[in-house]
Amino acid sequence: MRALTSLFDRLVQRYLPDAFLFAIILTILVYVLGVSFTDSGPIEMVSFWGNGFWDLLAFGMQMSLVVVTGYILANTPIVKKALKSLSSLAKTPAQAVILVTFVALIACLINYGFGLVVGALFAVHVARRVPTVDFRVLIASAYSGMLVWHGGFSGSVPLTIATPGHFLEDLMGQVPVVETLFSPANIFIVLTMVITLPIFNRYLLKGATSSHSASHIPEDDEQDEEPVVKATTPAEKLENSQIISIVIGGLGLIYIIYHFATNGFDLNINIVNFIFLFLGILLHRTPKRFLDTVSNGVKNAGGIIIQFPFYAGIMGMMTTSGLSEQISHWFISFATDFTLPIITFISAGLVNIFVPSGGGQWAVQGPIMIQAAMELGADLPKTAMAVAWGDAWTNMIQPFWALPVLAIAGLKIRDIMGFCVMILFFSFIPIAIGLLLF
Structure with missing residues (x-):
């Protein structure tokens, strides 16, 4: 293993380029594959790319706010x-890696979204406490928590098919979460990951080829206590007014209570950002301190802002050209009712490299796999969860979701990818066992 x-x-470290160049290489690869293996011509593929380029603007803004609001909240004195x-x-x-992995999971x-921010920020604090730990391994461990997200309470596939009126309801009906998230297969995979992954990540420390310890940890440049500011003008008095923060923060808290009272435990990405934002306003106590922290936090969102449109373009080419459908059909061409879940899982992992969005991937791949499951007599909920786990699995080698973590940590994708490849190989085992034997 070492x-x-x-x-x-x-x-x-030697060959993997920056995450932005990785997106460019994927763009060129998908373009060539689309021209070569679909009926789409060179100009058509360009149009698919350009037409899809801005399809992730809303999602890109959400993920930018995940980083910024998480940074704001984490730098309040009480949270720090x-x-x-x-x-x-x-x-x-060793204890540092185990603790960070467990918390991130x-x-x-x-x-x-909550896990990405909390995992990365907690890793930074642990690294300051144990400066001799390899910081790259620690951040890779924080990111490894993303392996279980699609088997958890924010999983887009199980939540979608449990919602009345979902787009595949005529084909498979409404599937309650007791058959997906709380199925024996999913419970086995999640529990096995939570128990074994922290231990596995601990041994990654032995394989680190260089030391990335104290000198690579982001400095703690935020003050724990609000400095005393003597306001002399009406504008400065407003900027340093705790009343302003209490009023607007209080309105935010009222809405948060209302949201959960009327929707139950609906912890989607928007409400997570909302909670982080308004708790940050309250806990920073004054607008000035809050805005000063915002200025520092937005520096971490640059990679997300510039790279998400390129991934939207890749998704546009994959879906509109039919390339993702061809990949899925090829995999199911040799499947049986017993092997379909594992084959679906592997094919979903491949598609996820090019379409790194759980909801987007289900919209493309779900109808194909569910139709195949019905024709073969395979388990429909398990097939749906196989798509979900495939989507989560190859996140370990897809920089798309790592961008918020890397931004907080101040690292590049090549710093953690070698360890993430090992995590990818290891995680295949419990997922495959769960899908085949339960």
Whole structure:
């Protein structure tokens, strides 16, 4: 394991380009594949790319706010103290990796956006507590929490098919979460991941080829206590007024209570951002302190803003040209009722590299796989969850979701990808066992 980890770490350090260039290479690859293997011509593929280029604007804004609002909340004095207190549980590098992995897994089971931010920010605090830990391994461990998100409470596939009127209801009906999220297969996979992945990640420390410890940890440049400011003008008095923050923050809290009272435990990405934003306003106490933190936080969102449109273009080419459908049909051409879930899982993992959006991938691949399951007599809920787990699985080698984590950590994708490849190989085992034997 040490040799393999060291090998992949060296390879990606040497050959893997920046995440932005990775998106460019994927764009060119999908363009060539579309021209070569579909009926789409060169100009048509360009049009598919351009027409889809802006389809993720809303989602890109959501993910930018995940980073910014998470940074705002994490840099409030009370949250920083809580994170520092929890990080004190780690005394050694091994304990640091285990603790960060466990916290990230639990947070991502609750909500993927919440888990991404909490995992990365907590990793930074743990690294400051244990500066001898390899920071790259620690951030890779934080990102590994994304492996379980689609088997958790924010999983787009199980939540979609449990919603009345979903687009495949005529084909498969409404599937309650007891048959997907709380099925024996999903429970086995999630529990196995939560128990074994922290231990596995701990051994990745042995394969690190270079030390990325204290000098690579982002500095704690935020003050724990609000500085005393003597306001001399009406404008400065407003900027330093705690009343302003209390009023607008209070309105936000009222809406949060109303949301959960009327919708139940609906912890979607918008309400997570809303909670982070208004708690940040309240806990920073004054508009000035809040805005100063915002200025620092927005620096972390640059990669997301510029790269998400390129992935939207890739998705446009994949879906409109029919390339994603061809990939799915090829995989199911040799499936049986027993092997369809695992084949669906592998094909979903491949498609996810080019269409890294759970909801978008289900819209493309779901109808094909569910129709195949009906024709073969395979388990429909398990087939749907196979798509979900395939989508989550190859997130480990797809920089799309790593961008918020890397932004918070101040690292590049090549810094963590070698370890993520090892996590990808390991996670295949419990997922495959769950889909085949339960």
